Amino acid sequence: MPTSPSAPPTTPPTVWLVRGRHLGPAAADVLRSNLRRLKDTEVIQDFLEVPESESAESERIFEARWTVPPEVTVRARLTLTEDSAFGQDWTLVAEAEQPWDQRGPSPATMFWPQERDISWDHEAATRLRFLDTNALPEDDKELRRLLRTAVRGSWAVHVVVHEAMTPDQRGRRPLTPLLGSGLHHRVVEHRAAPHQLRAVNWALREFGVELPRGGAVVLPGTPSAPGYEAADFAVRSVFLDGSEPTELLDAVTRYAALPRPLPDGAEAALTALRQDWRLLTLEEELDRERKLVAMYAEALDAMTKSRDLYREAAERANEALAAYRDSVGELRPVAGRQNGSPLQQLTRTWERFKGGPRVPRPAAHPEATAEKTGTEPPADR
Template identity: 55%
Template sequence: MSNSSAAPPTIPHTVWLARGRHIGSDDTAEVVRRQLRRLKDREVIDDHLEPDADDAPAAPERVFEARWRVEGTVTVRARLTLPCAPEPGSASGSSSHSHSPPSSSSSEGQEWVLVAEAERVWDPRWPSPATVFWPEDPEDPGNADAGWDHVTVPGLRFRRVNPLPSDEKDLRRLFRSCAQDGWGIHVVVHEAMTPDAHGRQPLARLLPPSLRHCVVEHRATPDQLRSVNYALLREFDFQVPRGGAVVLPTSPVAPSYDVRDFSVRSVFLDGSEPTALVDVLCRYAASARPLPEGGEEAVTALRERWSLMTLEEELARERRLVAMYAEALEAMTKSRDLYRESADRANEALAALRESAGGVSGSFPQSAGSSPLQRTFGRLRDATKGLRPAPPTESDREDPPRDGGKSAEKR
């Protein structure tokens, strides 16, 4: 765990994101292709693209891009990624983080990551990006497990009622896993009494379109209130109201999360629109939620590796590249000029030093193996030798007669 005190990056307000698994006999990529072609033919979307489709077998992931407009003028760009499953026993698979999403495999299905961004703040009433890449109706009505709406937390699905387990340890384990899944919005709903057929229907069908495929509904039966609240207290230090609902926080908890703001006292499971719950879910989706693990990379890939461009966008990109290269060239030119100016000043200083040394002792021989700076200091050393007093001779060093020469005079 990181000891950094910096706040984690939050989901941009223009971004919609989700992650899940596709399970079924059909090839996942082909299911996506059929859906995109269908919507393009019906002019629901403006265009779609599968970048580097020719390199798909060797690529680490498959990518699909699509763009469409909402409200007539607001452009939405979306990128669906199908990560390839790591080889069994590979380094990438063995070094994965403990909170990383489960790897794709034949038994777990194909994992997918979907990120969309609009030109302005995302409106939950807009069509869900999931329905652009995935069919709304079941692919195989005869197989209840088939579909793209499986949550990466095992056993959970979008657009469904997910009954809570009865065992307390399983409850706590599930809540802990849900807190680590920042890609989805997990809400616990308690049934005050056993609902009728209308009340047993999932609440997703009553939610705004953009919330239907990122909200995971957990349902607690009337007699589960005590065990569910005990598990919630142990994991999150709060409880779900009797007959109400509460949105589970992510881990780490967002600074903006307050259980009082994201809980509902009563949810009427009679088929009517849960207005209070919809309001809570919309506010939670719009709050400052931390980007889930892998979310920052997915958003960056959407923004920086986007390939599906119009002619105007390609021209704008080329202009930005030209401006960027021009700035880099200007910076290199300034650096070169500064270096040249410094070199000229150093040469002038060296020439002045040589001139001053030559004025004292003339020209000096240069040793072939020395540098210009060493030769300059060598000349200075030789020049200063001529200015020093001559050392005393042996005769000069003899002490003078103590009698001041009187003995010589007597002789």
């Protein structure tokens, strides 16, 4: 009977992660410049760029550490991938000492500058901007492809909002900036024009969700988060008049707080943050050295015990060998005994009963045969 695959690990409540794409040139230079500025202004405590010789050929790795109230240390690791001349993907994983507070600063702003004419704030899978309204494509095939990518291939939270009527300037403002700062670069907002409702719901049927007319829906991920029910994350009406959509913001915040499964590639990124961390304080370096000394001491103790056990086993083996030799010597045959030792007699008896090939008897002499039968032996010719 086939066994079901094991459930993927869930994202720890202390972890913040996202994948983005930088569409401009010299992404590494932008990161270095901004990290220096943030350190000089004491926004972050420190940062480190991992040397190229210690990272993959096509990657640049940056680490940063800062604190959020009340004195909670956050460690973050950004991996920049040299993808192509048209952009570079980046992966950011941050972990706090306590469960993540979505009201805290976005870890992305601890690495990237916050100017509006920036080119780094695009979601990696869909290439759409985080803090902006993103109109859905008019072509039905492109629409389905985009929504499928948003559900199956993205680390971000995707929200679809339907415009019941064409909004004015206030209604066209993005809603994601109204969320907590910690969600600013984890949420992508899609806008469906008034006439696109039917096409959008047709594309969403495969995911079991429906976009209400004039409302919004938070899309599930793949695999979906435990506890996700489409009705709980659908909002019947969103007024695009410049007012705060409280119900929608609550639905997005609740969804982001669910124990979602780690997406593809996130487990490796989290493991690298925890095991390959380089930006250590003096106390952390001393603690690491103490752990290394303890580990080496345990290994040395285990080697010593293994050596002693081996020596004891060797001594016992030598004793057993000596005892065996003595017992064999006692079983040796006494000189001059004709019948041999009991072991030899047993061996000869066994050979007789093995059923080996028998030697034929020699033929009787003709004269003896004639004398026995009373006939004359044949004359020689």
